[in-house]
Amino acid sequence: MESLIQLRKSLDEKKISVRELTKQYLDRINHYTGNAYVSVTEETAFKNAEIAQKLIDTGNATALTGIPCSVKDNICVAGIKATSGSKMLEDFIPFYDAKVIRDLAAQGYVLTGKTNMDEFAMGNSNRTSVFGNASNPHDVMRVPGGSSGGSAAAVAADLCAYSIGTDTGGSIRQPASHCGVVGLKPTYESISRHGIVAFAGSFDTVGPIAKTSEDCAVIMESLCEGKDFTSKLGRDIKGVKIALIKELFTDSVDTNVKTAVMDKVEFLKSHGAEIIEASMPVLEYAAPAYFVLASAEGASALSKFDGVKYGLKGEGASYDEQLRDSRTRGLGDEVKRRIMLGNFVLSGDNMNDYFRKALAVKQRVIREYNDVFSKADAIISPTSMRTAFSLDEPSDFVKIYSSTLYTVPANLAGLPCVSTPCNISRDFDKQNMPAGLSVTGKKFDEATILQIADFIERGAR
């Protein structure tokens, strides 16, 4: 399994043509049965490959030129279905490119397809997709995580060198953790949300899932002109101050996950990192506050799906009947649940009782993060309290919602956070599902968190 950096070298040294490389990836995709993709864009991929090859041949290649990738199905690519994992948009073909697609195309990317996801990015197991779940490449009977489950699985199964996903409450990091790959949620709004099917605009963040932190850094630097993501890669971490938040290491965290994370903390400490204990009492309210805010925004954002302009057309004699039919048949249970929750917290007095209180929690989260970052350069925590669970595990919503505690704080505060595998070594045992370690940093300080994650990955190699 080659990293983006390695592929770049092979392409630049003409060891392989873009077309050959693309074909290799497409062959793997076509033989793969894990449902990671909802659309495979073979024709587009070969067209892209031709353009990319020209860029390479004329000496105009950049970091991403000719590298096969995939994008999550809530990202609009002109002429290619963008279903968002929903029956509502099963046949929706946007006629416009998302900003991130325009930027990728400008560099000569190669699009292999659109990846599976939880419906409208609402879910953490990829099981709410109307196309059925993607499976975890490490164990097909387990979930890949979500909502960017297809993207994480595709990278883990080497169906693409990297994938572009979205993270509203952990949707990049949690599946990356479950699939043993690296997922970066950059600082909120680092990459434009234009052309992303909205879930919750205050939190929706576009970011990469890749094989290494170094790859993530290179992708980000390609997409965010003039910003630094790579300068600290490979530097030693002596004197880097890392905080451990006590509320994120409680007994709820699976012992094996906790041990794996603490092993890496010890590793960093042994290389001179300074470990600081800290506390963020507000985290008790982080998950409920996130669900109040994100569901409210989601309920509003998804209201435009009425079957009038596009999407599943409803049957009925009046607009109201058609609307009801379109949304009854077009939207899945989890999405409906969140729409109801979102509308509930905004209705009448609930606005004060829930929504405003949740906003206050969000402000408090930001303050407590600021306190921690006045003493530390980064925070380390588990990405998820456990490894990928079984596909047939029943959905216990309160449990699922509260399990987002490990990822949503970074979304509430808009901070960058990278998840890197912490229990994969050369002798990785398939019985042992991957666990992820999260490094959270100050706003726009991706360089430091990528340095730390990269240091851990180098140590494991």
Add this chain to the structure above:
Amino acid sequence: MKLYPTIGLETHAELMTESKLFCSCSARFGGGENEHCCIGCSGFPGALPALNKKALELIVRAGFSFNCEIARFTKWERKNYFYPDLPAAYQVSQMERPVCAGGFLEINVSGEKKTIRLNRIHLEEDAGKLTHEGNRSFADYNRTGVPLIEIVTEPDFHSADEVVAYVEKLRQILQYADICDGKMEQGSLRCDVNISLATIENTQAGKLGVRTEIKNLNSIKAIGRAIQAETERQTDIIESGGTVVQQTLRFNDANGEITPMRNKENAHDYRYFPDPDIPPVVLTEEELKSFKAALPELPEVRMSRYTAEFGLSPNDAAIILGDKNVSDFYDDTVKIYNSPKTLAGFIIVELLRRVNLGEANMKSLSFTADDFAELQRFVDEGKVNRDIRKDILRDMLESGKSPVQICDEKNLWIKEDAGAVEAVIDKIMAANPAAVEQYKNGEIKVFGFLMGQANKELKGSAAPATVKNMLEQKLKKA
């Protein structure tokens, strides 16, 4: 039991921006169906809004014009409801932090001044338009996203006359400040009226009756009629022992009927919350200063300029100010020929008559302010006879020719040729010996007849004073 109406008004005014509030689509009226649309204003997934700075300037301008407090920090909320003319299923509006708060407007009703307090002015987007054919409906999103300001008054009105005076004044100011074109027939200015009835005592004690709201009135006449009709309807209910139901009503302009749209139980819960896609705006002192500097002259300022500086009577000034196009035209003529009084007279007496007769349209005059001013200058300088001013004006309207051209072609210049005048007078006197005789016998009134005959012959080519003097001398000698 005499019932007394208390009325509040919400006025929606479309802003005169080139583009829409949150996208670069044209905000102009008209266009083929769904031609002024993009993924943003037609509600496609992934579209993001970007605030139109000009719209922000125009609402701030409205704030200055109506004496409001301008917010230094302002933000937008989503107003959520399903309707096919609203493609995103929410309208971006302002709830907590409108751009303008407070403010007032002075109106004049039958000679009495009254102050109407404003509650707020906020900036929001318009919805689209639905048309229905049989059992099919069509949505046109051209108007979707056009910037609107909503001007909300306190319940300070107690008669339809006061409301009408307010809307007229408001409209005039919006037009003069280039905020809104005020075309009510095109829906660019429309009103929602809230009415409740109570006895004078209760009203004074602040105990108002149950309120109803009449939506979307789009002419000043309809506003007056709707208030009248609703006041009568509520009076009938209360006097027959019933209670008014809080509800939203529709006024049918064709038959004057009021019908319910929805009552309180079916009222929408709009679930307002901050729009996550639109960052709040901080207005700096520099911005406000530049907005203020760009504020056009308001009607009241023009009024005092016309009366104090130009010496017009308040009545004449008001006539000119009645239409911004007229006032702008007038100002242009004064810039060219500094004789504001004669120009005002010419406009009021001759030009506006043509306009009222439908012979001229202020927005598409076939001549320039230059030509118009020049004609008046010729009259004032005695180069053209005042009596034929109107004929030349009509010719200018029809042919678009300049006054110089017309006078040249038709030989209308006053000729100070005493010989020619003398010859004409001699001819007239010779042709009317009886009249000359009457004059000599002291019947001075025939002078006018002879003068008219001479002028007819001269076709305005001589100054009236010249003709008069010479005729007098000739008659004395005769």
